[in-house]
Amino acid sequence: MNILIVGMGYVGVTTGLVFAELGWNVTGLDTDTMKIQELSEGKLSFYEPGLDLLLVKHLASQQIRFTTSLATAIRDNSVIFLCVGTPSDKDGSADLQAIRGAAKSIGTYMNDYKIITVKSTVPIETNRKMVDWIKESQNHPYPFDVVSNPEFLREGSALYDSLNPDRIIIGSDNEQAANVIASLYAKLTAPIFKTTPKTAEMIKYASNAFLAAKISYVNELSRLCETLEINVSDVTTAMGMDHRIGPHFLRAGIGYGGSCFPKDSKALLFTAKEQKIELRILEKVIDINDTQSTHFLNIWEQKLGGFNHKTVAILGISFKPDTDDLREAPSISIIQQLRTKQANLRVHDPVAKLPAALLSKKVQQFDTIEMTLQQCDAIILCSEWKDYIGADWAKLRASLNDFFIFDGRNMLNGKEMKDLGYYYFGIGNR
Numbered sequence: 001m002n003i004l005i006v007g008m009g010y011v012g013v014t015t016g017l018v019f020a021e022l023g024w025n026v027t028g029l030d031t032d033t034m035k036i037q038e039l040s041e042g043k044l045s046f047y048e049p050g051l052d053l054l055l056v057k058h059l060a061s062q063q064i065r066f067t068t069s070l071a072t073a074i075r076d077n078s079v080i081f082l083c084v085g086t087p088s089d090k091d092g093s094a095d096l097q098a099i100r101g102a103a104k105s106i107g108t109y110m111n112d113y114k115i116i117t118v119k120s121t122v123p124i125e126t127n128r129k130m131v132d133w134i135k136e137s138q139n140h141p142y143p144f145d146v147v148s149n150p151e152f153l154r155e156g157s158a159l160y161d162s163l164n165p166d167r168i169i170i171g172s173d174n175e176q177a178a179n180v181i182a183s184l185y186a187k188l189t190a191p192i193f194k195t196t197p198k199t200a201e202m203i204k205y206a207s208n209a210f211l212a213a214k215i216s217y218v219n220e221l222s223r224l225c226e227t228l229e230i231n232v233s234d235v236t237t238a239m240g241m242d243h244r245i246g247p248h249f250l251r252a253g254i255g256y257g258g259s260c261f262p263k264d265s266k267a268l269l270f271t272a273k274e275q276k277i278e279l280r281i282l283e284k285v286i287d288i289n290d291t292q293s294t295h296f297l298n299i300w301e302q303k304l305g306g307f308n309h310k311t312v313a314i315l316g317i318s319f320k321p322d323t324d325d326l327r328e329a330p331s332i333s334i335i336q337q338l339r340t341k342q343a344n345l346r347v348h349d350p351v352a353k354l355p356a357a358l359l360s361k362k363v364q365q366f367d368t369i370e371m372t373l374q375q376c377d378a379i380i381l382c383s384e385w386k387d388y389i390g391a392d393w394a395k396l397r398a399s400l401n402d403f404f405i406f407d408g409r410n411m412l413n414g415k416e417m418k419d420l421g422y423y424y425f426g427i428g429n430r
């Protein structure tokens with residue numbers, strides 16, 4: 001079967017390469033000609049462990065190819081996966097411009113039966129609307145089915161997650177179309193859950209909002225633990241030993257970021273408001289996340305005696321380790337807050353680069369941890385890269401002017417850092 005993937009971002013590239021790995025013929029399409037040119041040369045436009053090698057492997061095997069030629073790609077492929085972006089609009093709703101654009105192109109260029117599968121995260125009822133958008137743009141009423149197949153991969157472990165999913169959700173009103181999509185995943189061992197398109201759409205949002213809620217729950221708890229002088233990590237480690245709670249997504253920190261939790265929680269809230277239903281827990285989840293970094297910056301400011309004219313190292317700017325994605329990264333909000341407090345910032349990340357608009361005489365990025373820490377008064381850790389966990393903190397002390405470490409991810413051992421002579425403060429973690 002020939003598969004077309006529309007949208008060559010994190011999800012599209014990973015999905016395409018995974019289908020190539022499973023033995024299918026894949027074409028990757030994007031409107032961004034530069035991206036397609038680079039992919040055709042074996043280069044990724046983003047950092048994601050393992051994908052680079054797989055890209056080179058499947059370019060060589062000709063299991064995957066890339067194009068910007070919409071009409072030909074649509075005609076040549078019977079199964080089309082939509083992996084285009086669905087970013088937040090100003091009002092919090094999902095911007096469906098790219099999805100609608102792709103649907104119209106498919107309607108315009110299709111020449112026989114197609115299964116159009118939506119992998120992008122889209123609001124409830126979008127799959128139903130897709131049918132109308134495609135029909136409106138058809139010159140001839142070729143038959144087609146629209147299937148919802150939401151994606152659950154995490155950045156930083158996209159390949160592993162896609163090859164080892166906990167479940168595969170297939171939402172379709174047509175059993176035959178659902179079976180075709182299920183057959184594409186036959187070599188994976190994951191359970192397949194078949195349902196209606198709108199239930200599939202809801203499963204995606206409900207899952208992300210629940211994971212975000214777990215994080216905001218422990219983040220709010222971390223504020224109380226901080227004042228009561230209780231180590232929140234000890235509390236959550238023990239909580240996680242209860243199999244009804246589970247150990248995952250209980251790490252307190254400066255808040256969740258990334259291209260999904262912030263936008264998807266807002267989009268679900270928008271849908272609820274449209275239906276005049278209150279989702280009060282979700283409202284609080286978002287509010288706690290929006291205020292978490294400021295809550296702890298204020299505490300750290302007091303410990304340090306003010307950020308004014310202090311030199312502060314920011315270690316780890318990506319929204320989580322093993323990615324260079326800065327979308328909604330808490331580090332960016334922290335950098336902006338510290339700039340208004342007149343701090344001088346020295347920034348480091350193993351792969352992510354600060355956008356030029358954020359760089360200035362007072363905000364500079366360096367290539368090594370050692371260079372970054374020169375003459376710093378304090379360090380703020382924003383994402384838990386292994387480079388920081390495994391750093392030689394005894395040696396690094398020599399570069400510093402003062403020894404404050406504010407650990408926004410509770411990634412270092414507080415006792416060990418104090419033994420090395422640092423003033424260590426975490427998130428609800430003394």
Ligand SMILES: NC(=O)c1ccc[n+]([C@@H]2O[C@H](COP(=O)([O-])OP(=O)(O)OC[C@H]3O[C@@H](n4cnc5c(N)ncnc54)[C@H](O)[C@@H]3O)[C@@H](O)[C@H]2O)c1
Binds near residue numbers: 006031120
């Ligand atoms: N990033 C993740 O970890 C992740 C995980 C699960 C689900 N999702 C969802 O998957 C979708 C894609 O996310 P992403 O992070 O891969 O997005 P992205 O922004 O990295 O990539 C989207 C790509 O689509 C392309 N595009 C836009 N309009 C197009 C069109 N009409 N035709 C062809 N290409 C077009 C863009 O040029 C871009 O390359 C979103 O709905 C997101 O919520 C993302």
Ligand SMILES: O=c1ccn([C@@H]2O[C@H](COP(=O)(O)OP(=O)(O)O[C@H]3O[C@H](CO)[C@@H](O)[C@H](O)[C@H]3O)[C@@H](O)[C@H]2O)c(=O)[nH]1
Binds near residue numbers: 121152211215257
């Ligand atoms: O205990 C935790 C776990 C995560 N985070 C933060 O939460 C954010 C999101 O992390 P993660 O979920 O690992 O990464 P994403 O790539 O954003 O993946 C989420 O969003 C994707 C897009 O929808 C979904 O496909 C995935 O299932 C879902 O985990 C990051 O800022 C993490 O630092 C915490 O603060 N504490």
